[in-house]
Amino acid sequence: MSVYHKKRNQSIEKCLPPLLDQLTLADVREAVKGRFNSFCLAIGIQALMMLMDQDTEALAGPKGKHDPNRTAYRHGYQDTSVPMGNQRVAVRRPRVRTTGTDQELPIPSYEAFANDEQLLEAALNRMLYGLSSRDYTYGIEDYSDLAETSSTSKSTISRRFIEASADQAKKVLNRRFDDLTIPVIMIDGIARGDYTAIVVLGITDDGKKIIMGVRIGYTENSIVCRDLLVDLLERGLNYEHGLLAVIDGSKALRKALKQVFGDKVLIQRCQIHKERNVLGYLPEYKHEWVRRKLRKAWGRENAHEAVLHLKNLATALEHDFPDAAASLREGLEETVTLLKLAIPDLLRLSLRSTNPIESAFSLASKNMKNVKNWKNGSMVQRWVCTSLLDAEQRAHRINGYRSVGILIAEINRLTSQPGGEAKESETA
Incomplete structure (x- = not known):
């Protein structure tokens, strides 16, 4: 906490006792009988006004007392608002100008309370968890009986969400990996409207799942996939000791991986996808036997x-x-890549499929379920990045994460010699 905010908190603590002393027991009973939040808001607004008066006096001196040495003077009030309760509440901000130059001076307490981060975060969280911009007002406290409120219209909430989600997208698209060890990546696509978001999920050396990159295209074509992988390299992804890539079987993904990483990447085809593909060609009575x-x-x-x-x-x-x-024969050997690595069964089970990234997609899809009209790629990018970051924060480490160190050594062993993967397959 900054020194300024500590001083503000101390000032508020000094302000509240006299404010509360003015209250009678009947006032408190009436507040509890009605809406206690509104009661607290009224106290908060009064405390803010007192803080602004203190700041004004510190800048321009006591009101009504002439001071020939003063450097600033009062200049009336300005009707404005501060964020409170997921909306903006009207207040009157005192104005102060410098003597001689007439330059407007900031009021520190107002500047501290006027920050929109609270509103941006509220809009992001509420819309992410299913409250539409049209219904936003039903999810907030009504303070209109205490002060004029604003910034709850559909267009305002929508703009607020766009700004907040754009910041979330930047976190994904600009994320650096210089100080991370990421031995495993999973790549898959999530379709929204006419667009497909290609997503890379990384698994770190301590088993955590992180969203590494998102690229918007129309299909999972090799150009989009390659550009996404190159972007990861430019942001610090190190594959010097090899990399394990788990994919669903897309030829475009495989081609892009080999183009970018060459022999340093081991490809594990998702066994669940392969099983599903094979069973799709069989009558139901054959499914259990083949499975x-x-x-x-x-x-x-x-x-x-x-x-x-x-x-x-x-x-x-x-x-x-x-x-x-x-x-079944198509890409058959890449479904057993993990068996070439001497790793514990629990970790092998976690990496045999793309379930970790599909689990993130499942959580993200719940956040995006209310969006019906995907207008453009930027909108898809913002929603996908924001939803996946939310899924990342709720994700657990992969099962068997304590053995990731063994996995790193095995990947390095298999990729450190020319044709190592092929040779291992022949001699296994």
């Missing part, structure tokens, strides 16, 4: 055994369901 076979293969001790079992399953499906077999 059991897939999970048994992915639960093998090493990648070599897992690949053999998956290929055998593809062969068994070939005659009756050739498209299911083709779907």
Whole structure:
């Protein structure tokens, strides 16, 4: 807390006793009988007026007393407002000007109370959790019987949210990673209207999930994905010791990863997506059998055994369901990348799918459910960044995070030699 704010708090403490002394028991009973918030607001406004009077006297001297050495003088009052209770409440601010130059001087107590951060945060939180700009006034206290209130119109609340969410988007788009160790990234897209937001979620060496970047396009094409990954490098992402990327199977994502990181990236295809894709080509009576076979293969001790079992399953499906077999074979070896790494089962289970980033998408979608008309890419970017930052704050560390150090060493081992991943697959 700044020295100024400490002094302000001390001044308020001095102001309140005389204010409260003026109250009778009947006043308090009436306040409790009515609305106690309004009662507190009235005290707060009176305290603010006293603070502003103190500031005015400090700048221009006591009222009505001539001082030939004064450097400032009173210049009436200005009707203005301060944020209170998620809206603006009308107050009369004293004006002070310098002698000679007639320059307007700030009133410190007013400047301290007039900051709009409280209103921006209120608008952000209320709209993020489902209160529309049209219904905003139903979620705030009505102080109109005490003072003139304003800044609760639909357009004002909307502008306030745009400003606050734009600041949140900047936090994501300008985030630096120079001092972070991020061995794992997950990439996926979330569609809103005609736009697709490509999102990168990183997992740090202590198991925390952070939103690293968002890029708006129309599809998950390789150009958008590549530009997003290059942007992460420019903001300090270090992949010198290798990187594990978990993706849903998109060819555009894979192409972009290889273009940007080359042999330093290991790609783990989401096993849940692969299972879903294969089952989509099969009749329902085959689902349980194939699902059991897939999970048994992915639960093998090493990648070599897992690949053999998956290929055998593809062969068994070939005659009756050739498209299911083709779907299984496509990117098959990248579904067992984690089995090439000697890491504990709990951590392997956390990284076998894109569930961590999809969980963030699920939380974000709840925040965005009331938006029906996505007007442009900037709007999508602001909402997605703001909602994902909110999801990040509520996220837990990944299961098995205490073993991330082992994962980092294993990624480095597998990517530190030319063709290391391929060689590991052949000798496993």
